[in-house]
Amino acid sequence: MSAGHRIPGTPKPMHCWTLDNGVTLAGDSWGDPTGPLVLLQHGGGQTRHAWKHAGETLGAVGYHAIAFDARGHGDSDWVENGIYTQDAMVEDLKLLTMVLGESQPVLVGASMGGGNSLVAIGENQIDATALVLVDIAPRIEPEGVKKINDFMRRRPEGYDSLEQVATAIGSYQPHRTAPKDLAGLAKNLRIDDRGKYRWHWDPRFLVPPRDLKKRGKRLEQCAKMLTLPVLLVRGGLSDVLSEEGAASFIKSCPHSEYVNITGAGHMVAGDRNDIFGTAAVEFLSRTVPVAGHPLRSSHCTKSHL
Numbered sequence: 687m688s689a690g691h692r693i694p695g696t697p698k699p700m701h702c703w704t705l706d707n708g709v710t711l712a713g714d715s716w717g718d719p720t721g722p723l724v725l726l727q728h729g730g731g732q733t734r735h736a737w738k739h740a741g742e743t744l745g746a747v748g749y750h751a752i753a754f755d756a757r758g759h760g761d762s763d764w765v766e767n768g769i770y771t772q773d774a775m776v777e778d779l780k781l782l783t784m785v786l787g788e789s790q791p792v793l794v795g796a797s798m799g800g801g802n803s804l805v806a807i808g809e810n811q812i813d814a815t816a817l818v819l820v821d822i823a824p825r826i827e828p829e830g831v832k833k834i835n836d837f838m839r840r841r842p843e844g845y846d847s848l849e850q851v852a853t854a855i856g857s858y859q860p861h862r863t864a865p866k867d868l869a870g871l872a873k874n875l876r877i878d879d880r881g882k883y884r885w886h887w888d889p890r891f892l893v894p895p896r897d898l899k900k901r902g903k904r905l906e907q908c909a910k911m912l913t914l915p916v917l918l919v920r921g922g923l924s925d926v927l928s929e930e931g932a933a934s935f936i937k938s939c940p941h942s943e944y945v946n947i948t949g950a951g952h953m954v955a956g957d958r959n960d961i962f963g964t965a966a967v968e969f970l971s972r973t974v975p976v977a978g979h980p981l982r983s984s985h986c987t988k989s990h991l
Contacts, residue, residue: 688764689886690878697873699734699761701752705781712761713754714738717745722815722974723791726753727779727799729953731838731887733760735873736796740955743963748976749792754782756799758888760874768890772901775802780811789813792974794966796820796955797926801905808908816915816973818966821927821952823918823935824905828898830926830952833858838892844882848872851883859951909938915973916942919965921950921958943969 692698699712714734724744726737737753744751755762757778758770765774779802783791793814795803800822806812837858845851848868855871856864865871875883916939920927929946936942945965950958 688876689884689888690876690882693872693875693877695869695872697735699755702761703754703782703785705778705785707777707781709757709765709778709781710763711754711757711778711782713752714741715745715750715752716741717750718748719750721748721750721976722970723786723788724749724751724970725779725782725791725793726751727793727795727802728753728756728759729797729799730834730891731759731885732796732953733874733886735760736953736955737794739959740794740963740966743959743967744970747967747971749970752786756802758891760886764888764890768888768893770888770891772802772805776806776809776811779803779806783812790815792816792818792970794818794820795822797822797952801901804905804908804912807914808905808911810911814914816917816970817912818917818919818969819935820919820954820962821921821924823927823931824902824909824938825928825931825934826898826902826926827928827931830924831898833925834952835892835895838885838887842889844878844880844884846882848875848883851875859953906938909935912939912942915969917945917965917969918942919945919947919954919962921952921954922946922948923951924954926952 700714702710702712704710728736734753734755741751741753756775758764790813793803800819807814807817848871851871852868876886878884918935920932947954947958947961955962
């Protein structure tokens with residue numbers, strides 16, 4: 687199963703890894719393969735392409751950055767059984783680290799990817815060296831989540847053109863500058879047999895709806911178990927992670943650091959990839975350093991709440 691056909695000229699994945707559970711994940715990488723491994727995990731409905739600039743930034747200073755499409759997203763497998771639970775994705779993450787031969791990676795996750803990372807570490811499934819959570823914490827705002835889900839469910843029949851896709855994104859993220867080149871949107875889309883543009887993720891990902899209270903309690907317990915270096919990054923315009931939600935996380939994990947990136951919404955890395963990349967490098971340079979690369983300063987609002 688898939689959303690349709692690849693649009694000509696869109697980038698193919700640099701790598702494909704088949705896991706022990708039979709799922710094949712697709713990904714891109716940057717930097718020195720002998721450097722510390724940094725796994726970049728996107729949010730629900732996104733793809734690995736959300737991390738391109740951050741991956742390049744990390745790779746330029748010696749890290750081995752890998753961004754991969756989660757199951758049911760991008761160029762990774764749409765699983766036959768339609769299971770896209772958090773447990774299934776955490777298992778994929780664990781198996782991917784085994785395939786890569788790296789038992790102690792840095793985990794960086796936005797939204798869904800951050801929740802998966804928090805569970806993987808908090809429940810002792812992965813022995814990571816550092817954790818970067820991007821606009822996700824145990825306490826999130828239901829209205830913000832509903833807005834995302836409503837957008838993802840919009841136009842199940844597909845879009846007629848890239849211009850129509852751009853208009854939909856603009857109404858969902860009015861703070862973003864409209865792209866001058868619409869071809870950049872195509873990498874997250876496919877064309878079906880009727881010529882309609884569709885987001886490249888499995889619609890079964892949204893079925894059944896997530897139990898946010900149950901998930902929040904699980905993430906809260908995991909947050910209390912964290913002992914490794916942790917950075918929480920919030921988009922200053924986010925309607926998913928509030929300042930109160932960030933403060934609640936810091937209370938559960940008091941040694942963590944906090945950065946608020948003004949001008950960014952829930953999709954922090956995409957909105958302000960320059961500042962996010964700088965913040966990630968500054969944090970990792972202190973906590974998981976790469977020999978031979980100097981510490982870089984950050985241009986973000988940092989605090990411990």
